[in-house]
Amino acid sequence: QVQLVESGGDLVQAGGSLRLSCVASGRSFNSNDMGWFRQVPGKEREFVAAIRWIASSTYYANSVKGRFTISRDNAKNAVYLQMNSLKPEDTAVYYCARRRLMSVSIYDHTAYGDWGQGTQVTVSS
Numbered sequence: 001q002v003q004l005v006e007s008g009g010d011l012v013q014a015g016g017s018l019r020l021s022c023v024a025s026g027r028s029f030n031s032n033d034m035g036w037f038r039q040v041p042g043k044e045r046e047f048v049a050a051i052r053w054i055a056s057s058t059y060y061a062n063s064v065k066g067r068f069t070i071s072r073d074n075a076k077n078a079v080y081l082q083m084n085s086l087k088p089e090d091t092a093v094y095y096c097a098r099r100r101l102m103s104v105s106i107y108d109h110t111a112y113g114d115w116g117q118g119t120q121v122t123v124s125s
Contacts, residue, residue, distance in 0.1 A: 002024045002032075003025045004098065005023050007022075007023075008021050014125050016123070019080060019083070021078060021079075022078060022079045022080070025077070029053075030074040034098060034099065035050035035051075035096065035099060035106065035109075036070060038094045039092055040093075044109075045095070048068065049070040050070065050106045051070045059106055069084075081094070081096075083121070088124065091123050092120075092121060094119050095118045097114060097115045098113060
């Protein structure tokens with residue numbers, strides 16, 4: 001099993017930037033797709049971005065495309081989410097997770113497991 005720990009969340013003004021990190025321990029995730037999701041109270045967990053282990057292909061929600069960048073460093077067992085031009089609607093707890101079900105869409109949170117504890121991102125207007 002993989003243990004994932006997110007960090008980098010903070011309070012930032014609209015238009016600012018943050019870089020979230022997700023570090024894995026327990027086993028390597030080099031052969032796994034990895035995803036970032038976010039959640040606000042009372043709403044379902046929302047897809048943000050994902051990165052394939054093959055060729056590091058990337059996928060983004062329309063709401064963050066052009067502003068967020070997902071990347072991975074397999075040597076460090078880490079995945080990152082660079083967030084620029086932040087908006088108040090980006091406020092949420094951000095989670096990283098390892099994709100476990102290849103039969104389920106990469107955009108679907110049910111494809112993922114080994115969720116981290118999350119990191120809070122708050123964007124003030």
